[in-house]
Amino acid sequence: MTQKILVITYNMVPYVKTWGAAQRIYFLAEYLVKSDIDVTVLHSKKKNYGNFNKATHFHQVALPLKWKFLQQLLFGNIEEDSAKKISVQDKKNKQNVVVNIIKLFLGHFDQLIFNDPSPGMGIVGTIWVHSIKDFINKHLKDGTFKKVIISGPPFALFSCTKYIKKNFPVVKVIIDYRDPWNLWNNRKGFSFFKETEALNYADVVVVTNENLKYAIASKFGISLNKFNVVFNGFSEESWKKTPPLKKRRDNQKIKIAYIGSINFNSFRDPTLFFKAFESFPHKDDVLLSFIGLQNVAELVSLKNKFKDRIVLKGRVSQEESFSEMLDNDILLIFHTANDDSGKYLISAKLYDYIKSGKVVWSIGNRDSLNNQLVKEQKIGISSENTVEEILKGFEMIYESWKNNNLSDINSLSIQTDFFSRETQNERYLKIIKQEI
Known part of the structure; x- marks a missing residue:
């Protein structure tokens, strides 16, 4: 029965x-x-x-x-x-x-x-x-x-x-x-x-x-x-439906993307990230993309500030978001809350990032599970949510990119199937x- x-x-x-x-x-x-x-x-x-x-x-x-x-x-x-x-x-x-x-x-x-x-x-x-x-x-x-x-x-x-x-x-x-x-x-x-x-x-x-x-x-x-x-x-079945990659945007730059909804004054607050980016001396070599936005006024004002250094895009399908992941070099994840929630949460987005094989950059408290997973599985870098630490992350990424070994930062330690x-x-x- x-x-x-x-x-x-x-x-x-x-x-x-x-x-x-x-x-x-x-x-x-x-x-x-x-x-x-x-x-x-x-x-x-x-x-x-x-x-x-x-x-x-x-x-x-x-x-x-x-x-x-x-x-x-x-x-x-x-x-x-x-x-x-x-x-x-x-x-x-x-x-x-x-x-x-x-x-x-x-x-x-x-x-x-x-x-x-x-x-x-x-x-x-x-x-x-x-x-x-x-x-x-x-x-x-x-x-x-x-x-x-x-x-x-x-x-x-x-x-x-x-x-x-x-x-x-x-x-x-x-x-x-x-x-x-x-x-x-x-x-x-x-x-x-x-x-x-x-x-x-x-x-x-x-x-x-x-x-x-x-x-x-x-x-x-x-x-x-x-x-x-x-x-x-990540859904293996959904990933199989990923549309073919279009021509990559600007291969001459480090492409850093955040995929998904974001909200200032929340536990995904990119304020300090943008402050660090503003003071980063090599920002002309970086293209930031924020994909999946829902009318975030603060990001529109940042677009006016950073001009062609930042790309903003509205909500996309899950499969389209996978294509965006594959079209970038570094994938961002934020958990910036000043409470204990990060100790008990792993962002669902992180698993799709793992599937993409791209370098993950996790920004949040030192003891957050996002940061721990990135370190343990050797899939990227992690930074505390301070301007100084984020700047160090930018510098590390820039040096790896300049030496043509950016992809080496991701050396996943187990098979991705475990995370499906x-x-x-x-x-x-x-x-x-x-x-x-």
Whole structure:
């Protein structure tokens, strides 16, 4: 008999603005379907942004918030943003003073009570959980699903764990951490209690790296036996669809690119990078590219400053982004937050960078997992997020380029297949199939 799995996640195509918020569960669901598992993904229904050129072969149930008037009044068409911050521009666009005051109050309330990495999503996630309980009750009561995966953020979804285990104790529940919850700022209080509760009720906890596994187990007193690690990764299947390379732009320069959404005043803040670039004496030999932008005004002003030394490009398909990676020499990754989140996060983008075979330049705290992975796997260079350290990175890259050995900086120490979504989701499949 075909095994049936229910996956509960807030973000899924086509109701998600940024592909990164949906890709972990999308690729998992697709892999499980190919492995003869009947998968239903229960997700929120918001504004339709399209499928990002991705076909879906799993069942989808999209449910909106029951309290839609509250969503519209306070948040508009809210969705989890990949930058995990409400942008400065969004705040400027709010015109209703009364609504602004309410939003400000609830934003503080949300962070105080729910401590979700995305401001506002604790409240929205809690409301949405109440919106899906009828579906959960109906299909768990009739025995349709024996196993449920719950993926966060938003971490309010993890409250479903207690509800399911108390009302349907035979159903096995896996909670899936895409990001750290209370560990990112070591918050205690109600959210800490709710995370502890979810961890204790869950049958299995899946995390994206070993650091997060050991930190959660230690912080919350949970047995390591309950944990499994399934990394994010690159999609081998998607990479096979990469369009042919066009003629490279300006082969006479060092081509450095950042691929993906970026946001000043967030944990991907390139401010110090640009300050270092401005003082770099050989910047005429460098071409910077920022691909996948979403109306970032600060970068437009930088374009005016740096002229033809910088290329700006809007959102592209995933496959087009791969072509952009292959068309550059150095691929940038930022994690600039002044908190502990970098210790427990590896950017999903980094795995595609690894697949490209290009030199990776990771900028962030010394103990960030991005920086550690770059060093351990010998795929590039890492710099702390200071002007001085970034300048050293520019100088190192320039000297290697001048001596025609730039590509030698990347000497990957293991086979790239280990970092593929297919390899990692095979591990997930074993977790699901085993008796838990």
